[in-house]
Amino acid sequence: MLRLRRAATSSRDSQTPPVVVVGLRNPGRKYEGTRHNVGAEVVDILSERWEAPFKNAPSRVSAEVSSHPAEGRGVVLVKPFTFMNESGPVVVAALRYFKAEIGDLLVVHDDIDLAFARLRLHAGRGTGGHNGIKSIVGSTASREFWRLKVGVGRPPGRMDPADFVLRTFAKSERAEVDILVRDSADVVERFLVDSESAVEMASLRQAP
Numbered sequence: 001m002l003r004l005r006r007a008a009t010s011s012r013d014s015q016t017p018p019v020v021v022v023g024l025r026n027p028g029r030k031y032e033g034t035r036h037n038v039g040a041e042v043v044d045i046l047s048e049r050w051e052a053p054f055k056n057a058p059s060r061v062s063a064e065v066s067s068h069p070a071e072g073r074g075v076v077l078v079k080p081f082t083f084m085n086e087s088g089p090v091v092v093a094a095l096r097y098f099k100a101e102i103g104d105l106l107v108v109h110d111d112i113d114l115a116f117a118r119l120r121l122h123a124g125r126g127t128g129g130h131n132g133i134k135s136i137v138g139s140t141a142s143r144e145f146w147r148l149k150v151g152v153g154r155p156p157g158r159m160d161p162a163d164f165v166l167r168t169f170a171k172s173e174r175a176e177v178d179i180l181v182r183d184s185a186d187v188v189e190r191f192l193v194d195s196e197s198a199v200e201m202a203s204l205r206q207a208p
Helices: 035-049 084-097 131-140 171-193 195-203
Strands: 019-023 063-068 075-080 105-111 119-123 146-151
Touching: 019 035, 019 084, 035 063, 035 075, 035 105, 035 146, 035 171, 063 084, 075 084, 084 105, 084 131, 105 131, 105 171, 119 171, 119 195, 146 171, 171 195
Parallel strands: 019 075, 019 105, 105 146
Antiparallel strands: 063 075, 119 146
């Protein structure tokens, strides 16, 4: 299992690189609240908790970023401005700018193969057909990064998965999703302190 480096501050010039936490999304109001954007909802919660608002990154990084020395670690939250299937180049640019390595990366994203409202944290596995993860793997030429998968359920009947993830959560699901997003943020905070216990914490999250 990958182990994170310990980072003392969030500064780009720190001797130890920060942890880079990317919340995948499609940009724009049209996609707010959709299943595909749940990763961005998680980093939004972290930004609010830490009172570390997002701001535009340097021009070489097409994203919004938020920096915070959480738990004594340097942490950078990232929300790409690009669409999901173009996430990879943004992640590479962020890692380079903040002088972080692939093992310092945690990507938070939706997963249709995981039961609704379940969580899974792991590193170094396949893409699972997720276009954002495919793009990151292709751009970094590596699978050795951490992923927090947020279960959004399977599409009903014969619905195209691509259409399903672009839909908003049903009204009957939204209350549980709000709790799920907060629980996901809790897992990220635990991850910054102890990655192994965060893996267990995610696995114990029960679906409603």
